[in-house]
Amino acid sequence: MTARPIIELRNLSKSFGAVQALRGIDATIREGEFFSLLGPSGCGKTTLLRMIAGFEAPSGGSIVIDGKPMDGIPANHRPTNMVFQSYAIFPHLSVAGNVGYGLKRKKLSRAEIAAEVEAALEKVDLAGYGSRAAHELSGGQRQRVALARALVMRPKVVLLDEPLSALDKKLREQMQVELRALQQSLGITFILVTHDQEEALIMSDRIAVMFDGQIAQMASPEELYRTPRTRRVASFIGVMNFLPARMKGESPEGIEIDIPALGSARIPRDRVPEGLRPERIESIGIRPEMLTILFDEANSAEREAEGQVVANSYYGDMTYYDVRLAGQEAQVTISMRNTAGRSVARPGTTVRVGWGAESVVLFD
Amino acid sequence: MAGARRGPNWLLVYAVAYMVFLYAPVVLLPLFAFNDATIVAFPLSGFTTKWFTVLWETEALHGAVRNSLIVAVSSALIATMLGASAARAMARYRFPAKKGIVGFIMLPLVLPEIIVAVALLVMLMQLGLSLSLWTVVAGHVLICTPFAIAILSSAFQGLDQSLEEASLDLGESRWGTFRRVTLPLVMPGVVSSLLITFTISLDEFIIAFFLTGTDVTLPVYIWSQLRFPSKLPSIMALGAILLALSVLLLVLAEWFRRRAAARQGKDATAAGGLL
Numbered sequence: 092m093t094a095r096p097i098i099e100l101r102n103l104s105k106s107f108g109a110v111q112a113l114r115g116i117d118a119t120i121r122e123g124e125f126f127s128l129l130g131p132s133g134c135g136k137t138t139l140l141r142m143i144a145g146f147e148a149p150s151g152g153s154i155v156i157d158g159k160p161m162d163g164i165p166a167n168h169r170p171t172n173m174v175f176q177s178y179a180i181f182p183h184l185s186v187a188g189n190v191g192y193g194l195k196r197k198k199l200s201r202a203e204i205a206a207e208v209e210a211a212l213e214k215v216d217l218a219g220y221g222s223r224a225a226h227e228l229s230g231g232q233r234q235r236v237a238l239a240r241a242l243v244m245r246p247k248v249v250l251l252d253e254p255l256s257a258l259d260k261k262l263r264e265q266m267q268v269e270l271r272a273l274q275q276s277l278g279i280t281f282i283l284v285t286h287d288q289e290e291a292l293i294m295s296d297r298i299a300v301m302f303d304g305q306i307a308q309m310a311s312p313e314e315l316y317r318t319p320r321t322r323r324v325a326s327f328i329g330v331m332n333f334l335p336a337r338m339k340g341e342s343p344e345g346i347e348i349d350i351p352a353l354g355s356a357r358i359p360r361d362r363v364p365e366g367l368r369p370e371r372i373e374s375i376g377i378r379p380e381m382l383t384i385l386f387d388e389a390n391s392a393e394r395e396a397e398g399q400v401v402a403n404s405y406y407g408d409m410t411y412y413d414v415r416l417a418g419q420e421a422q423v424t425i426s427m428r429n430t431a432g433r434s435v436a437r438p439g440t441t442v443r444v445g446w447g448a449e450s451v452v453l454f455d
Numbered sequence: 456m457a458g459a460r461r462g463p464n465w466l467l468v469y470a471v472a473y474m475v476f477l478y479a480p481v482v483l484l485p486l487f488a489f490n491d492a493t494i495v496a497f498p499l500s501g502f503t504t505k506w507f508t509v510l511w512e513t514e515a516l517h518g519a520v521r522n523s524l525i526v527a528v529s530s531a532l533i534a535t536m537l538g539a540s541a542a543r544a545m546a547r548y549r550f551p552a553k554k555g556i557v558g559f560i561m562l563p564l565v566l567p568e569i570i571v572a573v574a575l576l577v578m579l580m581q582l583g584l585s586l587s588l589w590t591v592v593a594g595h596v597l598i599c600t601p602f603a604i605a606i607l608s609s610a611f612q613g614l615d616q617s618l619e620e621a622s623l624d625l626g627e628s629r630w631g632t633f634r635r636v637t638l639p640l641v642m643p644g645v646v647s648s649l650l651i652t653f654t655i656s657l658d659e660f661i662i663a664f665f666l667t668g669t670d671v672t673l674p675v676y677i678w679s680q681l682r683f684p685s686k687l688p689s690i691m692a693l694g695a696i697l698l699a700l701s702v703l704l705l706v707l708a709e710w711f712r713r714r715a716a717a718r719q720g721k722d723a724t725a726a727g728g729l730l
Contacts, residue, residue, distance in 0.1 A: 146620055166623040179621035183639045192635075193625030244625060 094121040097247060097280050098143065103152035105138055105304075112138045113304045116152070120248075120282065125274050127283045127291040130301035131327070136284045139301075140250050143282065145169045157247050172241035173250040176257070178233045180225045186212070187221030190240045211243035214273065231262050238270075248280045255290065267293050288328045292316065300324050316378075320364055322454050325376045332382070332423040333454075336375040348453070350375055352416045352423075353396045356448035363453060371455040379426040381450035384412060385443040386433060392445025398423075400440045410435050414444060481698065487688060488695040495687050506692035516693070519676035523657055526588055526672055530595035531653040537596070538603025538648055539611075539641070545604070546611035564601040571597065572665040579666070586668035594662035599652035606651060610644025643712040650708045654701065 096119045103116040113135045120126045128136040141147045143154060145166030154161040157170055172193075181189050191208045199207070205221075212218050215235040220228075228236065234254055241249050254270075255263045271294045274281045285291050291298045292312040299309040308320045319325035322333060340347040345359045346369045363369070383392055397417035404411040412425045425444065429435070436442060491501035510516060544550075545557060563571060575594050584590065614637065622632040638645075660674040667675055677693065680686040 144624060146623075166620070167626045167628060171624075173621070173624045175617045175621055177615060177617050179615060179617040181618060181621070181636060192622070193627070196626050196631070240621075240625065 094123055096120065097122040097124075097157055098282075099153075099155040100139075100143075101153045101155070103139070103142065103154065104150050105135070105142060105147060106150045111304055113142075116304075116306060118299060118306060118309060120280060122280055123278045124296045125271065125281045125283070125294055127285060127295040127298045128301060129285055129288060129291040129298050129327075131286055134301040135304040136286075136301050137252060140173075140252055140282065140284045143248070144171055144173050144250050170247035171250055172244045172246040172248075173252065174234070174237045174241055174254045176253045178237040178254075178257075180228070180233050180236055182225050184225060185221065186217070186223045186225065186228070186236055189225060189236055190221075190243055192240060193244045207243055208239075211239040214242060214277075215239045216269075230258050231266065234258065234266065238273075242277070242279075246279065248282060249274075251281060251283045253284055253286070256285075256287070263290075270294065292328070300327060302327075318362070318364060318452060319376070322374065322376070325452065325454070330379050330424055330426075331376045331452075332379065333374050333376050334421055334423070336372060336453075338369045338372045341369055346372075346453075348372060348375065348451075350451075352419045352421045353444075353446060354394055356394065356451060358448055358451055358453060362449060362451070367453060367455055372453050374454045376452040376454060377423070377446060377450055379411065379424045381446065382423060382425040383445040384414070384425055384427055384436065385445045386436070390443075390445070393447040394445065396444045396446070398442055398444045400436050400438050400442060402438055403435055405429075405435055412436065412442075414442065416444065484691055484698055485695040488692040490688065493685055493688060495691065506689045507696075509689040510692055510696075513689070516676060519671050519673045522588055522670045523673035526591050526595060526663070527653045527656040529592045530599050530656040531649045533592070533596045534599035534603045534652045535607070535645060535648045537600050538607045538652075539645065541600070541604050542607035542611045543637075545608055546614070547616070560604060561601045563598050564605075568598065568659075568661045572662045575662070576665045586666055588667070588670050588672075590666040590668070591663050591672060594666050595656040595659060598659070598662065599655050602655060603648040603652050606648045607641065607644045610641040614640055643715045646711055647708060650704055654704070658697075 098118075098120040100116050100118045100120075103113060104111070105113040116139060128139060130136045138147060142149055143156070145161065145164065145168075161169060181192065184192065187205070187208050190211050191204045194204045194207055208221060209218065212220055215238050217232065217235050217239065220232070220236075225233075225236075234257075237254070238249075251270075255266050258266060267290055270281075283291070283294060292315075295312055297309065297311055298315055300307045300315065302323060308315060308324045310318075315324070316328055319328060319331070322331075325331040325333075334350050334352045336348050336350040338346055339349045339355060342357070343360075345357045346363055347355065347357050349355045383390075385392060385395065398414040399417070400412050401415050401422060402413040408429060409426050410429055412427065413422050414425055415422050423444070486499070487495050488506055489502055489504065490499050491503040491505075492499075541557075541560060545553070550556075572594065575590075575597075579586065579590055618636055618640070619632050622636045623629070627635060658674055659672075660678065663672045664675050664678070671679070677690055680690055
């Protein structure tokens, strides 16, 4: 993407008394992108979003939105609008009163406001709901009203603070898809704060994973999942098996590593992360779906190891196996798609585990 | 479970006795107000409305009522405004010595009123200020403000802070946010506070007695009339009117609060009212 930057965060920091909530945040968010701030609670993601919105003043560094430095500019003069975690629907106003709230300050006629409100409600599939009272709405509808109220202001950036966390699972999944589709059709930059890694993967163009007030890794969902840079990022995004490993040798094609639990492998150069010193490799990671249990004699994989099923969890479409690798303390989790005619392997069964060198992630 | 317990239900007896003790004297007020006898005693002798006519014709009483209304309305408005500011600060901000400051503001709630009254009188004398209705207002604001804070702080604490932030985020100024979001949402609390502080000021005696000048308030006037036994029945009539007005005021306040709560889809009993 060559889109121009809409938000630039430069060496941003924030302290609350003795607590450092954010340290040295550097990021550029591009126009029209769906950007997520992902991390566990207390990692500073919400503080960062509130600083962009103008509710918190930075302790250091700068925020530039649409080319303008935001120092000292309060929330009501920023080209951003927020969807709050609680939705913050004004309880004493109707749906139309809520959506039209911000328009009252712009010099528009009554009819213009009504038209804008109706258009915004249409965007979020709530056409004709204008006269409803705020308390008559369901959770999903409140979320939509909050979104319409932000969109009607025609913001440069929409900020979403865990907007789906209050919804039940089914509605949440539906809203994830809808929200993404809406963002794509409007072409407005969305910044989402979430602790739900799956949500971030589904919705985002890019994700910044945050721990302890710092950005640990910033990448596309696919890159983040395939090549997490640290063990912490790897275990936060999806499930990752970690196994001890050592570098055996280096060649122009790649790095030769020894994984006691699985065997040795040559990792191609393009799978070696930038800045990783090969001699400092201490472990490797491999995703459950990148390991295969070779049920049939006829099946074979690039590489194989022996193991014993310790436990299984049956999910219907998938089964997750905990497998202890032969002669090792280490256990790995392996996910297998359930197919017709194959029964679930019981604990105690000895199995062959297949794996490939290109799915190995290196960690120091 | 009926019949599982034998003997009288002592809890019920206690409850009934309590209610009788609490309200029987109040019932006597309207009873003797319409009694056709100068002596306030049973048996009742006949029905009359002449005591109300006497009230109507007493000029001094009218002056006292007017003075009381001026004092009560002024005290209620000032105390509620001060209370709202303090309650908002308590709910929103952290500042040094917050607990201590709040404690000192709330202290008049438990301070003996006579102490407050004497202290105020001494201070006013030292300052060389002459006593008037406004010195009574000052004293009443002092004792009413803690009540206003107590009522309003629950209103402000129940206010989701993100509502004010959402308003700012939508381009509204701080003052506009207060006017369009904060005030309408704490309005039931404001009305409660106005009514309670109005009532407290209206029937407050000690401070009014010490700090009033030549213009007396209603309670002070009533007290001065009690020296004349012949005035007692008309005081009873006055009491009956005040009682009716108080009940009306309370019902009105509760109706207003419930309507506001219902409009926001809240459970009226959970919204923190007095009744």
